[in-house]
Amino acid sequence: VELGRRDGRISTKASVQRQLPGPNFKLDQLNSMFARHGLSQTDMIALSGAHTIGFAHCGRFSKRIFNFSPRNPIDPTLNFRYALQLRQMCPRNVDPRIAINMDPTTPRTFDNAYYKNLQQGMGLFTSDQVLFSDPRSRGTVNLFASSNAAFHNAFVAAITKLGRVGVLTGKQGEIRRDCTRPN
Numbered sequence: 199v200e201l202g203r204r205d206g207r208i209s210t211k212a213s214v215q216r217q218l219p220g221p222n223f224k225l226d227q228l229n230s231m232f233a234r235h236g237l238s239q240t241d242m243i244a245l246s247g248a249h250t251i252g253f254a255h256c257g258r259f260s261k262r263i264f265n266f267s268p269r270n271p272i273d274p275t276l277n278f279r280y281a282l283q284l285r286q287m288c289p290r291n292v293d294p295r296i297a298i299n300m301d302p303t304t305p306r307t308f309d310n311a312y313y314k315n316l317q318q319g320m321g322l323f324t325s326d327q328v329l330f331s332d333p334r335s336r337g338t339v340n341l342f343a344s345s346n347a348a349f350h351n352a353f354v355a356a357i358t359k360l361g362r363v364g365v366l367t368g369k370q371g372e373i374r375r376d377c378t379r380p381n
Contacts, residue, residue, distance in 0.1 A: 200358065204366035204373055207380045221258045221323035225332040228325060235363045237356065243329055243338045244352035245360065249322070250312035251305065253297040256288030259322055264290060275331045277319030284322075298322075310350075313343035 219228055232242040262273040263284045272281045280302070287298050299305035300322050301312055312326075316339050321327030330339045342349040372381055 200361050202373055203361060204371040205377075205380075206366065206371045209380075219325050221254075221325055222261075223325040223328070225328050225335055228328070235360070237359055237363075239335060240338055240352060241356035241359060243335055243342070244349065244356040246326065246329060247310065247312050247342065247349055247353055249300045249326060250310070251308055252300050253305075254300050254322055255294060255297045256292045257294055259284070259324075260288060260290075260292075262324060263288070273324070273327075275319060275324075275327045276321075280318075280320045300326075310342050310346045313339050313349065317343055 217231075219231055223231070228242055228246075229239050232238070232245075237245075262276055263271075263281050265271055266273040272278065283302075284298070288296065301315060302320060303315060304311040313330075315321060316327060316330035319327065319330075321330065329335045342352065375381055
């Protein structure tokens with residue numbers, strides 16, 4: 199991330215809610231949201247790779263493992279064995295504070311395992327798994343799964359472009375000494 203970006207002095211949950219993709223987004227929704235900021239489908243897929251680290255609360259994906267549809271309680275794009283593991287970690291009516299790793303294989307390593315997981319049907323969110331299940335994006339997932347370097351290079355390019363979206367200028371905002379809080 200480039201240094202010297204001017205950030206606003208106020209940051210609220212409400213100000214970003216419609217700026218982030220939802221866990222149930224389909225490919226067209228993802229592409230549209232990122233395109234509004236000048237980002238391509240490849241950029242979006244690379245940035246989604248950030249899900250190789252971090253965690254998600256059970257409520258954000260529970261529909262996929264318990265009541266996906268009347269015919270299929272489990273989302274058919276989800277690896278069945280993985281879905282059963284998710285059910286054990288996130289049973290019905292689980293404490294909403296419970297969260298699990300988004301990358302079940304290397305959760306503390308920034309690597310291309312996220313894409314390998316998608317190939318195995320182990321994308322935690324619908325918005326993750328659609329990147330592999332939709333043929334329009336599958337090739338990029340396969341490229342990133344096969345090459346950690348290709349993923350890293352694409353991520354650097356995409357995060358740099360993202361960091362240039364909505365930059366404040368002049369007397370607007372401030373350059374923070376600590377990015378986690380206003381000066």
